[in-house]
Amino acid sequence: MGEPVRVGVVALDRVLEAGTRSALEQGADLLVVDSADRPAVVVVVVDRVTEPVLDLVRRHRADEHRPEVVLVATELAPTSALHAIACGARGLLRRQEASVPRLAATVLAAAQGDCSVPPDLLDGLLERGAAGGMSDAWGSAGLSEREQAVLRMVADGRETSEIARELCYSVRTVTTVLHDVTQRFRLRNRAHAVAYALRAGLL
Incomplete structure (x- = not known):
């Protein structure tokens, strides 16, 4: 077995951050660390994907050691998902779906360079592209x-x-x-x- 994946947690709500850290600590292949300890993956937990949240994703991706970012949001619409992925998020999860096993699997996938998106959200993006073509997708991105x-x-x-x-x-x-x-x-x-x-x- 290799070294555990070093993972950090960022949340504006301290209780939510503590809960997320506790959940991640249950993952056998994960090691929860502070941001100063150069995590390989940073889990960002938010309510909505706003411009400040996208800026936060960009800042983490621009760090010297370029950690992958997993974004966990209460509300996650297709357009928000597009912007988050474009800003560098490697994994997307809705908070209601972020069980311990699923969150751990998303973090591990991100550490290996894989991108994880909720299946229904991915289907929605694909259907939008198929039905309306690329111009509709462009339009949704403004x-x-x-x-x-x-x-x-x-x-x-x-x-x-x-x-x-x-x-x-x-x-x-x-x-x-x-x-x-x-x-x-x-x-x-x-x-x-x-x-x-x-x-x-x-x-």
């Missing part, structure tokens, strides 16, 4: 058709001037579109914007 077109061309490696020429926009318009997308989703640059879209399955 991107206009113009933003979609620009990001697709950025993903293809096109320069700003090429994008402007092909889409019949000015260079300034293309630059503004990219700036708006990066600001709205708090992304670092155009490469990060494309990565965001790719990780959410939107490109």
Whole structure:
């Protein structure tokens, strides 16, 4: 048997954090540690997936040792799931479904690089994509058709001037579109914007 997976817990509610730590301590292959002890996986427990929560996921993923993140939320809608995955969450669970075995299995899967999503939520995302196509998925993520077109061309490696020429926009318009997308989703640059879209399955 190998070393146990080091796991940390973050929750705004101290009682909830203590309960989650206690549940994880029951996992034979898990070792609950403090954030300063470089956990391999961080479990973030929240009520709803808000922008501050997404920022928290991004910050943990940006840590020097880049821990995986498992997000446990009371409310978890398809759009929220897309954003959480795009921000780096490796596992998603609803709190009502986070039994000790299931939480432990999700943490262990995240540590191995696997992504876990509730089956019904995954089905909902797939059905949405099949029924409405990619444009509906883009729309649910808050991107206009113009933003979609620009990001697709950025993903293809096109320069700003090429994008402007092909889409019949000015260079300034293309630059503004990219700036708006990066600001709205708090992304670092155009490469990060494309990565965001790719990780959410939107490109």
